[in-house]
Amino acid sequence: MRRGIELxxxxxxxxxxxxxxxVELAAPTGAVTVLLGRNGAGRTTVLRAxxxxxxxxxxxxxxxxADVTRHAAHARAAAGLCFVPDRQAVFAALRVAEQLRLAAxxxxxxxxxxxxxxxxxxxxxxxxxxxxxxxRMVAVSRALxxxxxxxxxDEPAQGMAPRxxxxxxxxxxxxxxxxxxxxxxxxxxxxxxxxxxxxxxxxRGAVVFSGEAGELAEADEAGxxxxxx
Numbered sequence: 496m497r498r499g500i501e502l503x504x505x506x507x508x509x510x511x512x513x514x515x516x517x518v519e520l521a522a523p524t525g526a527v528t529v530l531l532g533r534n535g536a537g538r539t540t541v542l543r544a545x546x547x548x549x550x551x552x553x554x555x556x557x558x559x560x561a562d563v564t565r566h567a568a569h570a571r572a573a574a575g576l577c578f579v580p581d582r583q584a585v586f587a588a589l590r591v592a593e594q595l596r597l598a599a600x601x602x603x604x605x606x607x608x609x610x611x612x613x614x615x616x617x618x619x620x621x622x623x624x625x626x627x628x629x630x631r632m633v634a635v636s637r638a639l640x641x642x643x644x645x646x647x648x649d650e651p652a653q654g655m656a657p658r659x660x661x662x663x664x665x666x667x668x669x670x671x672x673x674x675x676x677x678x679x680x681x682x683x684x685x686x687x688x689x690x691x692x693x694x695x696x697x698x699r700g701a702v703v704f705s706g707e708a709g710e711l712a713e714a715d716e717a718g719x720x721x722x723x724x
Contacts, residue, residue: 498559499523499673500545500576500645505554507540514540517554518702520695524644524673527664529685529708531678532697538677539581541697542647545675546578547571558645577643581650581677584634587623591633594622598637607636610666613659627654635663639670646670649677660684668692681708 501521507514515537522528522545530538543549545556547568555564563571572578586594591614595604608615611632617625622633631654638646651667652660664684667674668691676685685692687708694711696704704711 497524499526499528500556500558500675502541502544503555503557505541505544505556506552507544507549508552513552514549514700515544516700518544518697518700520702520705522645522673522675522693525671526691526693527668527674527676527685528693528695529676529678529681530695530697531681531711533679535699536697537700538697539649540700541695542578542580542649542675542677545645546576546647548578571645575642575644577638577641577646579634579638579646579648579651581653585622585625585630585637588621590619590621591625592618594633595636595640598640600640600642604636604640607640610639610662611636611659628656628659631655632659632663635666639666643672645673645675647675650679651676652682681711 499522502518505515505518518541530541532538540549544551547566551564555562592604595607596602614632614636617629622630625633631651635648635651638648652663655663660682661684664682667676681694685708690707692708694704694706694708695702
């Protein structure tokens, strides 16, 4: 696997409280990296630290071997990082077609409509009038169109129908990028043992498991068997 983006001994503070406690994790290019954890575990803070919207109080952000800790969020975006937050991920006042055209480097938004044909009848609608699942389709489409080298998405399938969610994970797996997703649970489409899906599980701002998705499933099964016994 090629280089990607990583945190080294990363700490983030929110006022007097520390949200990340020396987090170490890597998200290589060519794989999907899933950040697992309950609300408050630190998943979103990790994404924001990678994107540059949360400042580190200690540690470093390394991207393709270079220290980008001091690079502002807009500089990381200009260098090819796309961050899709869980809220306010679309421009509510802009029409769907406008948002997709802005995201595509050449203005051609047809690949987004191939990925999500559900958006075709919505092109003239303002994004703020869409349902939550429709807004997520627009937000993920913008990430797909951007041709980013790093794609960070907080709960990509939130509000989507199961079949659309499954398609979304398949699309994200096909990207030639370092893809990092924040999830409360490992989605069915990413429970694979082929080494292309990596997992970092967080609890209370610390990483408690790092490995392949298949290893997490084996650990969960072993834990369940021990509990049953």
